[in-house]
Amino acid sequence: ALADSLSRRPRSHAAFERAQQLMPGGVNSPARAFGAVGGTPIFIERAEGAYLYDIDGDRYVDYIGSWGPMILGHRHPAVVAALEAALSRGTSYGAPTEAESELAERIIDAVASIEKVRLVSSGTEATMSAVRLARGFTGRDVIIKFAGNYHGHVDSLLVAAGSSAATLGTPNSPGVTVGTTKDTLVLDYNDVQSLEDAFARHGDKIAGVILEPVVGNMGVVVPSQAFVSALNRLTKSHGALLICDEVMTGFRVAFGGAQQLLGLEPDITTLGKIVGGGLPVGAYGGRAEVMNHILPAGKVFQAGTLSGNPLATAAGNATLKILKEQPPYDRLEHLTARLEAGLHAAAEKAGIIHTIARVGSMVTLFFSGEGITSWQAASRCNTEQFARFFWGMMNRGVYLPCSQYEALFISAAHTEDDIDRTIAASEEVMQEMST
Numbered sequence: 220a221l222a223d224s225l226s227r228r229p230r231s232h233a234a235f236e237r238a239q240q241l242m243p244g245g246v247n248s249p250a251r252a253f254g255a256v257g258g259t260p261i262f263i264e265r266a267e268g269a270y271l272y273d274i275d276g277d278r279y280v281d282y283i284g285s286w287g288p289m290i291l292g293h294r295h296p297a298v299v300a301a302l303e304a305a306l307s308r309g310t311s312y313g314a315p316t317e318a319e320s321e322l323a324e325r326i327i328d329a330v331a332s333i334e335k336v337r338l339v340s341s342g343t344e345a346t347m348s349a350v351r352l353a354r355g356f357t358g359r360d361v362i363i364k365f366a367g368n369y370h371g372h373v374d375s376l377l378v379a380a381g382s383s384a385a386t387l388g389t390p391n392s393p394g395v396t397v398g399t400t401k402d403t404l405v406l407d408y409n410d411v412q413s414l415e416d417a418f419a420r421h422g423d424k425i426a427g428v429i430l431e432p433v434v435g436n437m438g439v440v441v442p443s444q445a446f447v448s449a450l451n452r453l454t455k456s457h458g459a460l461l462i463c464d465e466v467m468t469g470f471r472v473a474f475g476g477a478q479q480l481l482g483l484e485p486d487i488t489t490l491g492k493i494v495g496g497g498l499p500v501g502a503y504g505g506r507a508e509v510m511n512h513i514l515p516a517g518k519v520f521q522a523g524t525l526s527g528n529p530l531a532t533a534a535g536n537a538t539l540k541i542l543k544e545q546p547p548y549d550r551l552e553h554l555t556a557r558l559e560a561g562l563h564a565a566a567e568k569a570g571i572i573h574t575i576a577r578v579g580s581m582v583t584l585f586f587s588g589e590g591i592t593s594w595q596a597a598s599r600c601n602t603e604q605f606a607r608f609f610w611g612m613m614n615r616g617v618y619l620p621c622s623q624y625e626a627l628f629i630s631a632a633h634t635e636d637d638i639d640r641t642i643a644a645s646e647e648v649m650q651e652m653s654t
C-alpha cells in the first residue's frame with residue numbers, strides 16, 4: 220500500500236518527509252497525519268467549491284470541509300469578497316468593532332438559548348471557557364462528560380473513554396495531571412441510568428454537564444429522546460449547567476443547531492468551525508444571567524489578543540448571512556440522504572457488514588453490524604476494513620475523514636453528480652473489499 224501510495228503521490232511524500240523533520244509527526248494537528256489508516260497524507264495546494272487539489276495535481280471531492288467549517292464549500296464568492304473588504308481595512312486592532320456585534324447578533328438570533336455571547340478563536344477555547352464559567356457561576360467543581368465525546372484539547376476534558384458506567388476520570392494524555400482531571404466524571408453516552416446515579420450521588424457538587432448534542436467525534440451518534448430529557452431535567456433540578464458543545468453541529472445540522480432539532484435546553488452553548496467561515500473563530504454563549512459572570516461584566520476571567528479578529532469576523536458574518544438568507548439545509552439533507560442510500564446499497568451488494576448514522580449533512584459509515592449509541596459500541600468497529608475503504612476511495616479521488624471515528628460533511632457546493640460519482644467509487648471499492 221505504501222509503495223502504491225508513493226508512486227501515486229511523489230510530491231506529497233517528499234513534502235511529508237520534509238514536514239516530519241520540522242514539525243512533530245509532520246503536522247500541526249494529529250488527525251492530518253493519517254495515523255489511523257496508515258500511509259501518508261496528501262498535501263493541499265488549493266481548494267475550490269467541493270474540491271481539494273493536491274500538490275501532485277490530483278483533484279478530490281472533499282468530504283471533510285476542513286473538519287466542518289466549509290458548509291458553503293471552499294472560496295464561496297461572498298465570503299471571499301467579505302474577506303477582501305476586511306483586508307483593506309487592516310487585519311487586527313485589539314479594540315472593539317461593529318462587525319463583532321454583527322456576528323454576536325447573528326449567533327443570538329439563530330441559537331434559541333443564547334442571549335449573550337463571547338467570541339474566541341477556537342473550539343477548544345470555547346469549551347475551556349464554558350467549563351470555567353460553569354464552575355465560576357455555580358461555585359462547584361465537578362464536570363460530567365461522556366466517553367467518546369471530544370471537546371478540544373482542554374486538560375480537564377481530555378479524559379479516557381471509561382468503559383464502565385461511571386468512572387472517575389483518569390488522564391489519557393501524558394502531561395495532563397490527575398489533579399486537573401479529578402473533577403471530571405466520565406459517563407457513557409445515552410446511558411440515562413448512570414446519569415441519574417451520578418446526580419443522585421454527587422448532585423450538589425456538579426457544576427455542569429458537557430456533551431456533543433449529536434456526536435461527530437466517535438462517528439455520528441445520535442442521543443435518544445430519553446437521554447435528552449434526562450439531561451434537561453437533571454441539570455435543572457440540581458442547579459447544574461447544561462453545556463451543549465455545538466462546535467461541530469452549530470449551523471450544521473440546523474440553523475439553530477442540534478439543540479433546535481432535539482429540544483435540548485442548554486445554559487451554555489459552545490460554537491466554532493462554521494461561525495468562522497473557515498477562519499479561526501469560536502464562541503460561547505447562553506443566558507445573560509450566566510454570561511454576565513464573565514470579565515469585565517463579572518469575575519470569571521477570559522481574554523484573547525485575536526478574539527473578534529476582523530478577518531475572522533468578516534468570514535463568519537458572510538457565512539451566517541448566507542445560511543440565514545439562502546438556507547442550504549434542505550439541499551444538504553437531500554444530497555446527504557442520497558449519499559447515505561448509495562453507500563448503504565453498495566455495502567449491501569458487496570455483503571459488507573455495516574451501519575450508517577446520519578443527521579442532516581453529517582454522516583458516518585460504520586463497519587459494524589450493531590447500532591452505535593455509545594463509545595463501547597463504536598470501539599467494536601472493524602477499523603481495518605475502514606482503512607481499506609478509505610484508501611480505495613482516495614485512489615478514486617474521494618477525500619474522506621481518515622478515521623472510522625469521524626463524521627463526513629457535505630457542503631452546499633457538492634452536486635448530485637459529485638455524490639453519484641462517490642457512490643460509484645464506493646461500489647468498486649466495496650466489491651474489491653469483499654473479494
Ligand code: PMP
Nearest residue numbers: 341342343369370371466467491
Ligand atoms: N468540540 C467539538 C465538538 C469539536 O468537534 C471540536 C473540534 N473538532 C472541538 C470542540 C475543538 O475545536 P478546535 O479544534 O477548534 O479547538
